Amino acid sequence: YDLRDIKGQQKEIRDKVSAAAKILREGGLVGLPTETVYGLGANGLDGAAVRRIFEAKGRPQDNPLILHVSGPQWLTRYCAQVPPLAYVLARKFWPGPLTMILKRDPCVPDETTAGLDTVAVRCPNHPVTLAIIREAGVPIAAPSANLSGRPSCTTAQDVLEDMDGKIQCLVNGGPCAVGVESTILDLTCTPPRLLRPGGVPVEQIERLIGPIAIDKAVNGVLDGEERPRAPGMKYRHYAPKAPVIVVSGAPEASAQEILRRVGPESGVICFEEYLPLFEKQRVQSLGPSQDKQTQAQRVFDALRAFDSETVTEIYAQCPDNQGLGLAIGNRLKKAAGFHVIEADRERVVLGIT
Numbered sequence: 281y282d283l284r285d286i287k288g289q290q291k292e293i294r295d296k297v298s299a300a301a302k303i304l305r306e307g308g309l310v311g312l313p314t315e316t317v318y319g320l321g322a323n324g325l326d327g328a329a330v331r332r333i334f335e336a337k338g339r340p341q342d343n344p345l346i347l348h349v350s351g352p353q354w355l356t357r358y359c360a361q362v363p364p365l366a367y368v369l370a371r372k373f374w375p376g377p378l379t380m381i382l383k384r385d386p387c388v389p390d391e392t393t394a395g396l397d398t399v400a401v402r403c404p405n406h407p408v409t410l411a412i413i414r415e416a417g418v419p420i421a422a423p424s425a426n427l428s429g430r431p432s433c434t435t436a437q438d439v440l441e442d443m444d445g446k447i448q449c450l451v452n453g454g455p456c457a458v459g460v461e462s463t464i465l466d467l468t469c470t471p472p473r474l475l476r477p478g479g480v481p482v483e484q485i486e487r488l489i490g491p492i493a494i495d496k497a498v499n500g501v502l503d504g505e506e507r508p509r510a511p512g513m514k515y516r517h518y519a520p521k522a523p524v525i526v527v528s529g530a531p532e533a534s535a536q537e538i539l540r541r542v543g544p545e546s547g548v549i550c551f552e553e554y555l556p557l558f559e560k561q562r563v564q565s566l567g568p569s570q571d572k573q574t575q576a577q578r579v580f581d582a583l584r585a586f587d588s589e590t591v592t593e594i595y596a597q598c599p600d601n602q603g604l605g606l607a608i609g610n611r612l613k614k615a616a617g618f619h620v621i622e623a624d625r626e627r628v629v630l631g632i633t
């Protein structure tokens with residue numbers, strides 16, 4: 281369904297929203313736009329429907345899904361012991377890219393939570409998908425709509441590429457405004473713990489509720505036997521076929537470091553300013569080095585583009601960790617299996633290239 285122009289034909293849109301909601305209620309799979317990335321939705325209270333999501337994605341069974349709800353008034357339906365803090369956060373960040381981990385209510389099936397005693401909930405900020413959730417009257421379990429291990433989908437075209445023939449319906453809501461997935465915050469511990477950086481920057485959360493803990497998995501540290509708290513953080517992810525190497529550091533330094541390393545067969549993901557340095561390479565722009573909003577919108581597209589190119593390896597520039605930079609850098613580093621090189625600032629200062 282093409283629902284990009286929601287201000288257009290009201291009747292036609294209502295019909296399509298109803299049709300998508302009906303498919304969901306009947307246990308089908310629907311590709312759905314959200315402000316972060318496209319989701320692969322099913323009725324989150326229907327274990328059999330949720331199993332179809334795992335089959336379509338090829339997703340490991342132990343990786344739980346996020347329940348998408350139409351607002352904070354649904355929290356007590358699916359979560360037990362909702363703390364006041366959840367409402368404080370929902371009031372500020374919902375609808376929007378914040379997912380909260382709370383104690384689960386027994387009505388949520390094991391298929392959705394992968395057997396955990398907690399459940400992830402978020403209210404997405406997309407008018408069409410919100411209308412579909414309301415009309416369906418059930419929470420929608422939806423992981424990102426990519427095949428497991430591939431970069432997330434930020435356009436309906438990306439979803440078709442991965443899911444054609446596996447879903448009953450795809451709602452085209454245009455390109456995603458944020459471009460990286462939601463921030464995941466575990467509210468079952470004190471202080472709350474960041475499990476995945478995302479569309480709501482940590483600084484904004486801390487300004488509202490004070491300091492939070494950062495899970496080690498965010499920086500790729502998985503020591504020994506320890507299980508990551510967001511099971512999805514343990515997989516190499518977002519990965520194009522060629523190996524990715526992230527080069528961190530100030531933009532000028534990382535660009536020079538990549539220039540020293542590349543060969544004619546290398547791919548490069550760089551900030552817009554440095555495109556002219558890499559005329560001999562296959563290159564994807566992340567957008568201007570100071571514009572993290574554009575970088576967030578571009579990052580998955582840049583990784584996806586390299587799947588149709590034959591390159592020996594991909595070097596990627598990476599923004600600093602401020603604001604959205606933490607989420608953008610995390611996605612690039614996950615694609616790289618946390619293979620990160622720190623650019624040597626002094627060489628640039630000394631003019632050695």
Ligand code: TXA
Pocket residue numbers: 314316317318319320343344345346377379381393396398399400404422423424425460461462463464475476509510511512513
């Ligand atoms: O922006 C988003 O969050 C997108 C859109 C579609 O809403 N969804 C998304 O879903 O990114 P997915 O399945 O690709 O990532 C969900 C992450 C996984 O890492 C999973 O392990 C974690 O959330 N998760 C889900 N339930 C959890 C729980 N009860 N405890 C800890 N982590 C959980």
Ligand code: MG
Pocket residue numbers: 423424432
């Ligand atoms: Mg995902």
